[in-house]
Amino acid sequence: MVFYLLKKDPAELKELGSRIASLKDSLYTCSECGNISEADPCPICSDVLRDRGTLCIVEDIEDLVSFEQAGIYNGVYHVLGGRVSPFDDEELSEESVAFLLSHIRALNAREVIIATNPKMEGDLTYYTLLEVLKEASGLREDLKITRLAFGLPVGGSIEFADRMTLHTALESRVEATLGKGDIL
Numbered sequence: 252m253v254f255y256l257l258k259k260d261p262a263e264l265k266e267l268g269s270r271i272a273s274l275k276d277s278l279y280t281c282s283e284c285g286n287i288s289e290a291d292p293c294p295i296c297s298d299v300l301r302d303r304g305t306l307c308i309v310e311d312i313e314d315l316v317s318f319e320q321a322g323i324y325n326g327v328y329h330v331l332g333g334r335v336s337p338f339d340d341e342e343l344s345e346e347s348v349a350f351l352l353s354h355i356r357a358l359n360a361r362e363v364i365i366a367t368n369p370k371m372e373g374d375l376t377y378y379t380l381l382e383v384l385k386e387a388s389g390l391r392e393d394l395k396i397t398r399l400a401f402g403l404p405v406g407g408s409i410e411f412a413d414r415m416t417l418h419t420a421l422e423s424r425v426e427a428t429l430g431k432g433d434i435l
């Protein structure tokens with residue numbers, strides 16, 4: 252990184268330096284979703300074109316950014332900012348659970364998508380969240396709780412998939428619909 256910066260124009264470097272120095276002063280944690288942005292609420296929470304009935308729970312902001320960069324999701328997010336990981340002695344704090352539940356209630360969400368990572372910590376976090384949601388009051392009776400599917404990477408091949416990936420792909424299989432317009 253230093254070599255890259257040394258090639259830059261000095262004025263540009265100064266500008267970059269002052270931006271880095273003021274980074275923390277100009278950023279806020281969104282009081283609705285936990286995202287970080289230059290405004291509170293963040294641009295996602297204040298976007299009226301977003302579907303505020305669908306809430307996607309992510310472990311951290313990097314995961315939110317990945318969804319946003321992909322441009323594939325039009326609901327809102329909730330950043331947990333933590334996970335359940337016994338090896339690292341990590342738990343979901345009471346505050347973070349309360350923050351999540353108040354967000355779901357405020358939105359009167361129809362669907363909560365639990366987008367934790369497909370690994371052990373993500374599984375534990377998923378099951379912990381399921382328990383939390385099952386026992387919570389003030390949520391919609393018909394609240395739909397979903398989890399991202401696991402499976403084969405798009406463009407990959409079955410031949411090179413490991414046993415665990417094949418197993419989860421088989422478990423996450425979806426039913427084909429033979430509606431009009433389907434290519435057979």
Ligand SMILES: [Zn+2]
Pocket residue numbers: 281282283284285286292293294295296297
């Ligand atoms: Zn937000």
